[in-house]
Amino acid sequence: MDTAEVFLSVLVLVIIIVSLLSNVLVLICFLYNPEIRKQVPGVFTLNLTFCNLLLTVSNMPLTLVGLVSTGQPGGGDTFCQLVGFLETFLTTNSMLSMAALSIDRWIAVVFPLRYHSRMRHRDAALVLGYTWVHSVCFSTAAACLSWVGYHQLYASCTLHDPGESDRTQFLVFTVSFHCLTFLLSFIVLCVTYLKVLKVARFHCKRIDVITMQTLVLLVDIHPSVRERCLEEQKRRRQRATKKISTFIGTFMVCFAPYVITRIVELFPSIPIDHRWGIFSKCLAYSKAACDPFVYSLLRHQYRKTCRDVLNRLLKPSSFNASGRGQHDHETRVRNNGVPAAAE
Template sequence: MDAAEVACAAYLAALSALSLASNLSVLLCFARSADIRRQVAGVFTVNLSVCNVLTAALHMPATAAGVARRSRPFGERPCRAVGFLEIFLTANATLSAAALSVDRWVAVVFPLSYSSRMRRRDAAAMLCYAWLHSFTFSLAALLFSWLRYSDAYASCTLRAASGDSRFAAFTLLFHASSFALPLLTLCVAYLKVLRVARFHCKRIDVITVQTLVLLVDVHPSVKRRCLAEQKRRKQRAAKKISIFIGSFIICFAPLVFTRLAELLPFVDVDRRWGLVSKCLTYSKAACDPFAYCLTRQQYKKVLADVADRLLRRKPYPSSGHDSSVGTENDFCLQRIG
């Protein structure tokens, strides 16, 4: 192996460990907290975390072994099984992210009727579609013998003879329904959420300015802090939504466009670029727990309580009353993530 491949194998090992630790932490929080289990979005979060755990436990080590050996790391049947799971888990993860965006759109845009619009059976129906969609494409690839080892990606993945029109149609349909459609769903849902959040920000800004004008005896430093908090409140929702959409595009787009370009007979994918695009896709498994769960106060408290119990220390102290809690905008921010 050259230095780049050694670095790639080391990165995959570290990424696998981080993905396992973070996603298992999310599952631990779900198991320990009744409040988290009561949330409808928890169904999608658990499904996404399970997909990420399997990716970190199976695909990342298999790809690292392929990089190290510069050949197929195991036999034909295990290779097909790994390729089958790759398609299934990737499609399932992207559809779960799209389902989470729909859930948060309903929660923010229709807060008063959320419980009637997004019920557990609705979440189960969306989850069943994600599983059926993923299994259908995985099974089709297996039946047509399109699951083989690819040296360009150092992994068992979709691969067929050049010029196969059926494979080209399958690849286009798979990426259109498993990448383009979820991305469109994410963009539409989160942009609507952002519009609602900005609307509430404007209402709060008007009240804040009117209050500061009336309170003539307030110290200037207090006014500065209020205005600074007002500015941070405007940026908070935009940052979260940028993370949701941006991480999806950065992690999946390079590999998707590479696989589409690979359909052209004159395109030959360089091994280094193939490994980079593959590693970016794997990085999504490590990003998801922090983007959707572990940065939220509810999950932090559960993990801190678990750590305190293990270390036999005092229970995790309450953070007290947050001055921003109760405002309409913070309600939106909590719903966003």
């Protein structure tokens, strides 16, 4: 292994650890907090978390083994086809779950008064059902046509070119798959989040007008207070833009290089270095490690739940430690011949 392959191996290992810990933490928060379970977006978040966890424990370790051993990991072709089926299904389901989350946010922000009537748990189940049907159809079609297997360019079990006999069919399938999955999800993300950003900026502008009118009326206000109000206006305008940029930016940075590489791969005349292929695969894997922070753990409700879980775990330890300390103190007192009541 050269230096680049060692770096890629370490990168995959780090992604596995971060993805496993962060997604498990999201799952713990979901199970611990009933308020999170009652919310409709929690259905999409839970589905996304399960997809990321399954991808972390099934596909990423095999990619690491394939990268280290520079060959197909053990288990045979049937096992690799099963893993390739899972990879196609889970990646597709994750992308569509992100699109579903963006639709939910769009309805909540643009139609706040009608949100509870337009997005109920039943409606979320129907949207989730579509993501599953969509993912199962593409992954099953690829598996039935023997278009999944070990791919040396990505050191993983994934969609694989069958050869000259079915190249045209595979080309049509691959382009259709990425257009109806990656491109469709990207368009939904852009349309919905840009609508959300437009509404958020409109509300910020109204708040800014009210704030400025208040500052004009309060002529005796201290300059430092006025400055803090203006800084808060600026932060409020930037906050919505940063969130929207994070949602769309992480999707593009993680998935776009891999999808573009898969499309370019369809043209044999264009050479692709295997290190770039593995790196693009690592970027796609890294989305599973980013999603818990982008959609869950950085939100106030999840942070508070994490603190509550941590405090609940630490309290028994503190109680046991204090109990042992009191017991040791009483033992020392008795050994010294002094009654404990005299202390």
